[in-house]
Amino acid sequence: MGCSASVEAGVPTWPSRSRCCAGADQPVNSASASTNKTVITPRNWTSLTENIQVLKRRMQQEDPKLFVDAQFPPRDISLGTKQEKYANKKIVWKRPHELSLHPVLIADGTSRHDMKQGDLNDCWFLSTLSLVAEKPQLISKIIQKDLNFSTNDYSGMFHCRFWQFGSWTDVFVDDLLPTLDGNLLFARSSDPNEFWVSLVEKAYAKLNKSYAALEFGFEAxxxxxxxxxxxxxxxxSALRENDFYLMRAAFQCGAVIGCLSVDRQDGSGNKKTATGMVPNHSYVVTGAAEVPYIDVAVKLVRMRNPWGDTEWQGEWCDGGDEWKRVPESIKRELEVTSKDDGEFWMSFSDFRREYSNMIICNMSPDFDHDGISDKAAYQLLLRGRWEARANAGGWLECDSFHMNPQYQLVVHSDAHVERRYNGRHPVVIALLQVFRRGVTRPGEENDLYAIGFEIFQLSGSPSLASLQPFDNQFFQTMDPLMPENQETYAKYRETSGRFFLFPGRYLLVPSTHEPNQSRDYVLRLFSVGKIECGCVGNVVQPSSS
Incomplete structure (x- = not known):
């Protein structure tokens, strides 16, 4: 069906877990009087990917007034199910110049300290955004700096980009933000004049159809x-003491590391434990260091709570007695403070005890487990679809497994790679189901499916061959290869597996756990050495909806 894929070196990259459920209940920035400006909605507003210059010209031709987004209107409907919480309260949507005398999109660059969570349980998103904010090369892909509040070109429209299932998607929203009693309702910047945090959150809410759709998610x-x-x-909890160095190397080389705290809720209604930890809440790693303490070097990890306050109160907390034995020069180097800004240090042993899950995020996998992202010279992306009663055969134990999409994977011989990896090639395979929070497609459930994939070794030389789809007898007699780290049929949006493969041919079969579940999917393959992939059979093209 013409689905073979091979990407040569140098081509740019497309590039049991619990959802975070801890929200923030705290005051927000004060606001000024409500708006009485005339606003307009452009006609023929149909595509998120339209060029922003075209949109601006269209708006200026139709009406010179400020933009209001008809797709994501400044009304209660855009709050989603959150509107029930505020049913008897007056939500007023205001533009930045109505909330500040000197509004700016970004003040003095973006920083992890900009982030303050509002009355929305989206710490999983904001904690990740806080670390991306520290990396100019990443944040510049997301925020398109078209919005300037102080020029004649000001249109009231904000332009943002998100990576969605294989490509970057442009999202345009107006800059009207929900307020309650004169205060911003949801995420905001620690600087009351800065609005990029609120606007990126709004754009992400539009992508997912409502603010409420952002509640409870995965940092990954x-x-x-x-x-x-x-x-x-x-x-x-499974990390060894020496894994601290892997984590430190990953962070120093630009990885984003997020963690979910252990769920220690005791039924008392308290939002934090005696040591200051918020149960089942997303945090991010913002540093790691070894500190001389008496006669030993203590491994420490710096964490940040996206609330912008509420910190760890155990050993090595801000103002803790342990810091009294650390030289002032080292404390300055580590930026140790006593501010309640949500950032704190803790020992690596406490870190392993207080967090249940950790994700390490790189633009390319760490193939050799040294904590440093390696260049994946070859990366493939394949799109397909499971269609009920056609090619959605369920997992390997189902008699209909052979009906699933089948791909041929070829790992080419490379002496340099094989010397480095003991005769094999490291390959990371990631399967992503096309599921957007708050969006239900016809014939699909409004929830994530349990997804996974199997890989089987085939005979023959390492080259693409013309193959017929393999039948049920083949899968009953062949054992799949086991990855290092894949969670079998996980109910996550994306699951991945790490393999070390000898040169040769392999069969790759993605599937849902249950048969007859319809959904588009994306397969991503990363490798140091050359790989190719082609269809064997049962491949259905993704839907256009």
Whole structure:
């Protein structure tokens, strides 16, 4: 069906877990009087990917007034199910110049300290955004700086980009933000004059159809949407003492590391434990260091709470007695403060005990487990669809497994790669189901499916061959190869597996766990050496909806 794929070196990259459910209940920035400006909605507003210059020209031709987004209107409907919470309250949508005398999109660059969570349980998104904010090369892909509040070109329209299932998607929203009693309702910047945090959150809410759709999610999904990179999962309690160095190397080389705290809710209704930890809440790693303490070097990890306050109160907390034995020069180097800004240090041993899940996110996988992202010289992307009663055969134990899409994977011989990896090639395979929060497609469930894939070794030389789809007898007699780290049929948007493969031919079969579940999918393959992939059979083209 013409689905073979091979990407040569140098081609740019497309690039049991719990959802975070801890929200913030805290005051927000004060606001000024409500708007009485005339606003307009452009006609023929149909595509998120239209060029912004075309949109601006269209608006200026129709009406010179400020833009209002008809697709994501400044009304309660855009709050989604959150509107029920505010049913008896007056939500007023205001533009930045109505909330600040000197509004700016970005003040003095973006920083992890800009982020303050509002009355929305989207810490999973904001914690990841806070780390992406530290990386100019990443944040510049997301925020398109078309919005200037102080020029004649000001249109009231904000332009943002997110990576969605293989390509970057442009999202345009107006800059009207929900307020309650004069305060911003949801995420905002720590600087009351800065609005990029609120507007990126609004654009992401539009992408997912409502603000409420952003509640309770996975940091891995946020990282993929913000960068197009790959997120791999780890369990902190299973980390060894020396894994601290892997984590430190990953962070120093630009990886984004997010963590979910252990769910220690005791039924008392308290939003934090005695040590200051918020149960089942997303945090991010913002540093790692070894600190001389008495006669030993103590491994420390710096964490940040996206609330912008509420910190760890155990050993090595801000103002803790342990810091009294650390030289002032080292404390300055580590930026140790006593501010309640949501950022704190803790020991690596406490880190392993207090967090249940950790994701390390890179633009390319760490093939050799040294904590450093390696260049994946060859990257493939394949799109397809499982269609009920056609090619959605369920997992390997189903008699209909052979009906699933089948791909031929070829790993080419490369002496340099094989010397480095003991005769084999590291290959990371990621399967992504096309599911957007708050969006239900016809014939699909409004939830994630449990997805996974199997890979089988085939005979023959390492080259693409003309093959017929393999039948049920083949799969009953062949054992799949086991990856290092794949979680079998996980109910996540993306699941990945790491393999070390000898040169040769392989059969790759993606599937849902249950048969007859319809959904589009994206397969991503990363390799140091040359790989190719082609269709064997049962491949259905993705839907256009």
């Amino acid at each position: 999904d946020a990282y993929t949407d913000l960068t197009g990179g790959l997120a791999e999962w780890y369990t902190p």
